[in-house]
Amino acid sequence: MKENRTMRLGLYRKIEVARKQLPEMDEEAFRSLLRSEFGVESRKDMTVPQLSRLVHHFARLGVEYKAPAKSRNRRVTANARPDFIEVTDSMPYAREKRQILAIWRKLGYSMTSLDTRVKRAFGAHCFLWLHDGEKIGILLSDLQRREKSFEKRQIRMAERAD
Numbered sequence: 001m002k003e004n005r006t007m008r009l010g011l012y013r014k015i016e017v018a019r020k021q022l023p024e025m026d027e028e029a030f031r032s033l034l035r036s037e038f039g040v041e042s043r044k045d046m047t048v049p050q051l052s053r054l055v056h057h058f059a060r061l062g063v064e065y066k067a068p069a070k071s072r073n074r075r076v077t078a079n080a081r082p083d084f085i086e087v088t089d090s091m092p093y094a095r096e097k098r099q100i101l102a103i104w105r106k107l108g109y110s111m112t113s114l115d116t117r118v119k120r121a122f123g124a125h126c127f128l129w130l131h132d133g134e135k136i137g138i139l140l141s142d143l144q145r146r147e148k149s150f151e152k153r154q155i156r157m158a159e160r161a162d
Helices: 002-021 027-038 048-060 094-106 111-122 133-161
Strands: none
Touching: 002 048, 027 048, 094 111, 094 133, 111 133
């Protein structure tokens, strides 16, 4: 039932977009179209398939349904980018955490997978909540080993390309 309502609301929105794009589609012309094509007085009396046919009818008349332009606010925040983790100076082991993040990014891993790794390996729900210096040291040394291996691989691939 909820899906049907959601679908109806989406079709209603498309009909309103079409009416705005068609200057000759005033209220009287719209009602006349509903009576002649569907035998109803109001779009509320229409079924979902009929509403869909009406939307397609408007599309044949040249109506374009486009998504609205995205916001131009490029401010980067943790909520705006799921692949961004901010470490402030006031956090414990901030320097080590920044090193971990830099290596993690260099290796091409996604930041969301860092939380998964920390949760599985150390039991902390997310990377920022990891406050045990020993566990941070273990993670950092592991990533430094991976980074060395990654760099060696990059050098070998560059030599092969030459």
